[in-house]
Amino acid sequence: xxxxxxxxxxxxxxxxxxxxxxxxxxxxxxxxxxxxxxxxxxxxxxxxxxxxxxxxxxxxxxxxxxxxxxxxxxxxxxxxxxxxxxxxxxxxxxxxxxxxxxxxxxxxxxxxxxxxxxxxxxxxxxxxxxxxxxxxxxxxxxxxxxxxxxxxxxxxxxxxxxxxxxxxxxxxxxxxxxxxxxxxxxxxxxxxxxxxxxxxxxxxxxxxxxxxxxxxxxxxxxxxxxxxxxxxxxxxxxxxxxxxxxxxxxxxxxxxxxxxxxxxxxxxxxxxxxxxxxxxx
Amino acid sequence: xxxxxxxxxxxxxxxxxxxxxxxxxxxxxxxxxxxxxxxxxxxxxxxxxxxxxxxxxxxxxxxxxxxxxxxxxxxxxxxxxxxxxxxxxxxxxxxxxxxxxxxxxxxxxxxxxxxxxxxxxxxxxxxxxxxxxxxxxxxxxxxxxxxxxxxxxxxxxxxxxxxxxxxxxxxxxxxxxxxxxxxxxxxxxxxxxxxxxxxxxxxxxxxxxxxxxxxxxxxxxxxxxxxxxxxxxxxxxxxxxxxxxxxxxxxxxxxxxxxxxxxxxxxxxxxxxxxxxxxxxxxxxxxxxxxxxxxxxxxxxxxxxxxxxxxxxxxxxxxxxxxxxxxxxxx
Numbered sequence: 001x002x003x004x005x006x007x008x009x010x011x012x013x014x015x016x017x018x019x020x021x022x023x024x025x026x027x028x029x030x031x032x033x034x035x036x037x038x039x040x041x042x043x044x045x046x047x048x049x050x051x052x053x054x055x056x057x058x059x060x061x062x063x064x065x066x067x068x069x070x071x072x073x074x075x076x077x078x079x080x081x082x083x084x085x086x087x088x089x090x091x092x093x094x095x096x097x098x099x100x101x102x103x104x105x106x107x108x109x110x111x112x113x114x115x116x117x118x119x120x121x122x123x124x125x126x127x128x129x130x131x132x133x134x135x136x137x138x139x140x141x142x143x144x145x146x147x148x149x150x151x152x153x154x155x156x157x158x159x160x161x162x163x164x165x166x167x168x169x170x171x172x173x174x175x176x177x178x179x180x181x182x183x184x185x186x187x188x189x190x191x192x193x194x195x196x197x198x199x200x201x202x203x204x205x206x207x208x209x210x211x212x213x214x215x216x217x218x219x220x221x222x223x224x225x226x227x228x229x230x231x232x233x234x235x236x237x238x239x240x241x242x243x244x245x246x247x248x249x250x251x252x253x254x255x256x257x258x259x260x261x262x263x264x265x266x267x268x269x270x271x272x273x274x275x276x277x278x279x280x281x
Numbered sequence: 282x283x284x285x286x287x288x289x290x291x292x293x294x295x296x297x298x299x300x301x302x303x304x305x306x307x308x309x310x311x312x313x314x315x316x317x318x319x320x321x322x323x324x325x326x327x328x329x330x331x332x333x334x335x336x337x338x339x340x341x342x343x344x345x346x347x348x349x350x351x352x353x354x355x356x357x358x359x360x361x362x363x364x365x366x367x368x369x370x371x372x373x374x375x376x377x378x379x380x381x382x383x384x385x386x387x388x389x390x391x392x393x394x395x396x397x398x399x400x401x402x403x404x405x406x407x408x409x410x411x412x413x414x415x416x417x418x419x420x421x422x423x424x425x426x427x428x429x430x431x432x433x434x435x436x437x438x439x440x441x442x443x444x445x446x447x448x449x450x451x452x453x454x455x456x457x458x459x460x461x462x463x464x465x466x467x468x469x470x471x472x473x474x475x476x477x478x479x480x481x482x483x484x485x486x487x488x489x490x491x492x493x494x495x496x497x498x499x500x501x502x503x504x505x506x507x508x509x510x511x512x513x514x515x516x517x518x519x520x521x522x523x524x525x526x527x528x529x530x531x532x533x534x535x536x537x538x539x540x541x542x543x544x545x546x547x548x549x550x551x552x553x554x555x556x557x558x559x560x561x562x563x564x565x566x567x568x569x570x571x572x573x574x575x576x577x578x579x580x581x582x583x584x585x586x587x588x589x590x591x592x593x594x595x596x597x598x599x600x601x602x603x604x605x606x607x608x609x610x611x612x
Contacts, residue, residue, distance in 0.1 A: 117592075204444070211446020212446070
């Protein structure tokens with residue numbers, strides 16, 4: 001009896017453990033089986049590279065959205081990585097314990113704030129600011145980049161800090177002993193040693209930025225065209241799905257699901273390179 | 282676990298303090314010693330403010346780096362403080378008792394139904410996700426042997442799952458639970474979708490918590506003749522509870538703030554649903570709906586306050602649980 005219970009529970013644990021595998025498989029099956037036929041019907045080239053998105057006329061080209069997502073992500077990286085990395089350096093190497101006990105919860109809290117609240121903050125603060133400085137509607141690439149840059153900060157700070165801390169203390173001490181200043185030791189010895197972890201953090205930030213939805217919808221303007229300037233409005237793949245899924249039917253709906261598939265593939269590639277980097281370390 | 286990291290960090294910081302004085306602390310020192318005879322009390326290997334200033338004069342590059350690093354930290358905290366302050370200051374005046382009435386009407390724009398829906402959503406999602414996540418973690422830590430292929434696969438899938446954007450979960454949820462399983466727009470579809478979404482969070486934190494239980498506990502239990510199952514439930518789990526709890530609370534925070542995954546699964550009906558198979562909107566969706574309707578910006582702002590306060594409390598609770606009970610088990 002006892003033996004039976006042990007074996008039975010072991011099997012229960014094992015089945016639960018397979019839940020996440022099952023979830024991934026289901027997600028793949030449902031997305032691909034609903035999205036791929038639409039891509040085939042529209043034509044992969046027309047769908048991925050078409051520059052016109054006019055669902056009413058049955059023209060489905062998501063190239064502007066892909067570009068939009070990439071631009072916004074790049075913008076977020078430009079804004080978020082320098083601040084995030086330096087902040088991580090501060091927390092790992094410069095911060096007195098007292099300040100650390102404030103910084104750490106603050107960064108954790110930043111990660112916990114819902115994206116809709118960030119979006120709301122963006123619309124109340126950043127949009128009017130950009131409007132005043134550059135004119136136009138204030139909604140667009142620049143606004144989205146700044147807000148997303150803020151939103152990916154906690155991710156980058158967290159991963160970078162962990163990897164900076166995992167560098168052996170001897171590296172730092174050795175550098176000090178050779179006469180380098182504290183800053184020089186940190187930036188020229190410790191930081192390069194933590195390179196792969198820092199890169200992993202940036203990649204994770206890219207994943208966050210490209211998948212961000214609600215905040216982007218509120219501040220990016222959502223025009224389905226390729227932006228030509230910093231203040232131009234744009235639409236990301238995520239925004240495309242949320243904006244039109246509510247009323248879409250038939251091929252339009254499937255095209256939106258296919259947009260989700262493209263996004264999913266992007267994220268998978270990003271995740272795999274993240275795992276690969278982590279594995280290498 | 283969080284707590285442990287913190288300890289390590291403070292130890293590291295303390296270690297550095299004795300060797301090369303912290304920039305922040307020697308700034309303080311500098312202020313104190315400004316008029317005095319400087320490094321009179323300098324022990325070996327302790328840099329005083331004056332030494333440091335001299336060194337910075339010699340290496341202006343280092344000084345600039347120091348400034349940049351401090352600037353980045355200040356920006357990060359300032360943005361957070363500004364965001365919270367701005368939302369609170371602009372939102373609190375719009376909070377009124379009528380926003381907490383039981384029934385939603387277009388006049389009172391009550392968020393009470395949304396709050397109740399949020400609590401329901403959290404409860405149902407956790408009922409599904411916690412056992413799955415916890416049992417997976419138990420399997421990974423207690424049962425699977427080293428070099429087990431399955432473990433590797435599970436780790437990779439959990440990591441992948443954690444990186445999938447919430448809108449993709451939303452799409453999947455509406456396709457699988459809404460369309461294929463005929464749940465339609467319902468709380469159940471939403472809860473199932475969210476359960477999958479928070480699964481990796483719970484799995485990872487539980488795994489860390491179980492791993493941090495010292496092996497001697499297990500050995501002691503085995504030595505007294507307990508089976509593996511009894512060891513897990515009587516010995517390992519009780520000492521890992523704080524870490525697991527902290528993870529669950531984080532998951533609650535994520536559920537409360539989720540929007541994109543819920544719009545097309547649980548829908549946007551503004552009342553309290555009669556059953557789990559009816560549509561109902563959580564607080565975050567409520568806020569988005571108010572915002573996108575364009576008529577209720579003030580109410581949306583007030584909702585943001587409630588949402589923000591909720592998230593801050595949840596975060597504080599998680600940190601508190603991890604610290605408070607974490608210390609107890611270590612003793």
